Amino acid sequence: MDTALRSRATDVFGWHLRPEQETVIDAVLARRDALAVMPTGSGKSAIYQVAGLALDGVLVVVSPLVALQEDQVVGLEDHPDAPRAVTINATRARRDLDEAWDAVESGAARYVFLAPEQLAKDDVVERLRTAGVALVTVDEAHCVSSWGHDFRPDYLVLGEVIERLGRPPVLAMTATGSSPVRSEIVERLGMRDPLVLATGFDRPELRLEVVRHTDDDAKRQAVAEQVGALDGAGIVYVATRAETLEYADALVEEGRRAAPYHAGLRVRDREAVHHAFRDGEVDVVVATSAFGMGIDKPDVRFVVHADVPESVDAYYQEVGRAGRDRQPGLATLHYRAEDLGLRRFFASGGPRPASLRAVFDAVPADGSVARSDLPAASGLSGRTAGRAANALVDAGVLVDERDGLARAAGAPASADAAVRAASERAEDRERIEESRIAMMRRFAETDECRRQFLLGYFGDELPEPCGNCDTCTSGSADETHAADGSHDAEWPPDAEVEHTEWGRGTVMSTEDDRLTVFFESAGYRTLALTDVVERKLLERV
Template sequence: MMLPLFLSRRVRRAARTQFGWRRLRPGQLGPMKAVLRRRDALVVLPTGGGKSAVYQVPATLLPGPTVVISPLLALQQDQIAALNNRPGMHAVRVSSAETPGQRAAALEALRRGEARFLFITPEQLAQPERLAEVRALKPSLVAVDEAHCISSWGYDFRPDYLALGHFIDGLGRPPVLALTATASPPVRDDITARLRLRDPLVVVSGLDRSNLFLEVAHCPDEDYRWRRLVALLRADTGPGIVYVPTRRAAEELGERLSAAGFGAQAYHGGMAAGMREKRHRDFLAGKVPVMVATSAFGMGIDKPDIRWVAHMALPDSPDSYQQEIGRAGRDGDPARALLLWRAEDVALQRFFTGGAPDEKELRDLAAVLRTGPLSRTALRDRTGLGTRRLGQLLGLLEEVGAAVPAGPHKLTAPPYAPIPAEAARAALAEVERQQALQRSRTDMMRAFAERRSCRGQALLAYFGEHLSKPCGHCDNCAAGRAHRSNGAGPFPLHSTVRHAEWGLGMVLAYEADRMTVLFDDVGYKTLSVPVVRAQGLLSTLSGVDR
């Protein structure tokens, strides 16, 4: 009975003596204790909410090194610099940015106990010799930063990220700590499945940012959208970010704002790496007051004084929106989030969501997998697929039971695998399911934009949280259009319901006579409560394990 109290004291003492933190923030202590008990944890804390501390403090109490898997070198560098400024907190990195000698020296420092943290990318762990070297270090903890990146919304993604669960198995399966600033219930489920988390402690805290004013404006034309943006920039002189949907839009708007005297620069994934890094550094240093960017700009921005974030089009989902607006006001001072949208934005997001893999490529790959365990190199040689394309198709075939790991770096078809033609059809059906879910998330983003009552309540409901009173920091609250919500309705919040056509779902929110349900197969749906009652559209399930 004394163990929980003793563990809490150890964690708090380590936070105080090693880092100088007199108290922990909400949502930090639970997952710290969980990983010390060798239990996995999934932590959702807002940007600036202290996610890094959740792995850093336990790392000082564990015998082996902590492996931090992170998607961006710039993000890693900032975290390494912060740790190396603290006595006894030496951190090293193994990445494509280091020379072979530097990588060897980093691993040697870990072997000798001179370094406590190893920062690494998924692409490094995909190399068999690198995975063996890291496993030999006997890591005590694996922290996956920006874990929402692993969510399989669509098959077109960095393949080595989707294989992280396999790589962690190859490290000997130490406790895993997944960290992100944004994760709705489906994304949390996806992270858990992809990383193969074992009965994880799930902590979601602090998603309501009271210092961040949420404002949405429907724009009848592009000229109106431009004028609203200019008005924001003239009213708020602090640094800010303008998010746009395409690379071309970033370049054009950046030039237009710069010509108008706002000192703007563009940033997108198609730029040379050196230019991206320079503009990233210039923005952090205050040399660029306005960054016009695609969603490629965001992770690793440790800048507390961003005063506003503007969206010049409807984001693809509330997940992206919450992630991006969370970069404003990290210092706790007032900040603004302005969304300028048009109905045409939805069609653009539909275009991005479209597309599917080639059925023949899926069928041929499934057939090759049935010939026996093969490495990815051998699979590329046998199929002619590129590295990225191969990773995407393998991820899909794994999801439908047509591919399984055969050791750390080989794959094969399991004995129960469907025949190649069936596997290809099942994989395409999975793509369609994922795309339906993504379309529903865009629908929820549009519903948020069109909402005439408290936006804070709607945003938290999407993430499975309940805000019983109006947020008080959105345009609708300021205009007196918000109302108190007690979550009352025909079914309890977060209960499991069944629809005859859409299957199982979870009740997320009620607003007036509407209810939002997240269905497993078709995504988010908004239903009329009177119609649900009158027609019996939903039924409860007893004993359903979600």
């Protein structure tokens, strides 16, 4: 990286950049797209912030949460010499929005933070295009991937929006990007010959442990007692909104300053909890998965799961919020096998066939309809129409174009065929979610090194047991894990394979007696190596 820019980054932000950060910065300054897959707390935000010191124009930062956007703005404001940053979102008063747009259009603001749903508005895209966009940064980019654990259909518009903005360079960032997810991020965002930099998924400072339970009441008591005895700030993740209140009350009785958090709270109440936790006024937040994405608090000492997460991806994302200061952190999962049934319930569901049919019929065969006009055209509520439209886009039936939603080239001609295509896609997604739950069970019930399992799930490798998880401490971790390495050469991580029944897939990890593969139509599957060899189940492609 240019010496002058390196010095300026130190002068403005006080940062000494790591080589991997500089590599990505160099790429975007050379107008090359880049995908950065880096662990939580590794300084992904510094990449676009430093690039903003050298680029001429507006830096659009797409972020899924208003609280995260505001935290990033506050962080930039803490550096007086940093370029100005503003947020554009639906929670801001009209006067504040007008001031933000004035700053963007006059060149006074360099960084613009907004949610993907803002970019579905034609006027927002046009105003940004006129202002001149130098870089589009997509934070939490795994949200754009159908294979990702936190798929958000609002992200599907981004590829088309990037083109409308004049096709500036694209920087995508995530902490959880397995090989299939990385490939789809590149495809969905229309990235061209991107630099793909994955620095590894290991967080060695985090101790991983699982506590098994058979009785729900005993589990609840164990969670309250453990968290009540832990020092420092932490997060307790639960499955339902009601449990946020129940566990928070129990922790208050244990003497902790605890607060509940879930998506059903009013925006100002959620923001109050977020800020109180950030500022040290609350010790423990008891939350559903709605809390924590991009949370900017380096001294979280523990993350406790009172309920099993829906996937290993979600688990990794959530425990990664501990120990971001690189000091020791604790990740405890309180596991009861019966809780997996609740996750299966959450994994099911999708738009109804009647809603899919109404939206398909509302889009003319030889024209388009603006998303804002879709509720009136389909006779559905805005939320229902939006979900159905996103499902049809995800299935390749509809596409987002400059003038609105249109039928994709080669799309089914009839509504019935369109509904079948979307339903089949939804069934694929449900199978994938089921497979993620099965992998979560394997993680919770394994006797092998948990860190080796976790890294293998993401296609990363750890040659030896980590020594910092409960199975290593107890001595149950299998130290012969992939000991001879004889199968690694034949089925290495990221190898593309073809299965006789499940079709195309990507090898995620190879152990001494089994292989884990992600299949596009069937999700994660664990295959016995003896079956793979003797029955010729897989071929390299």
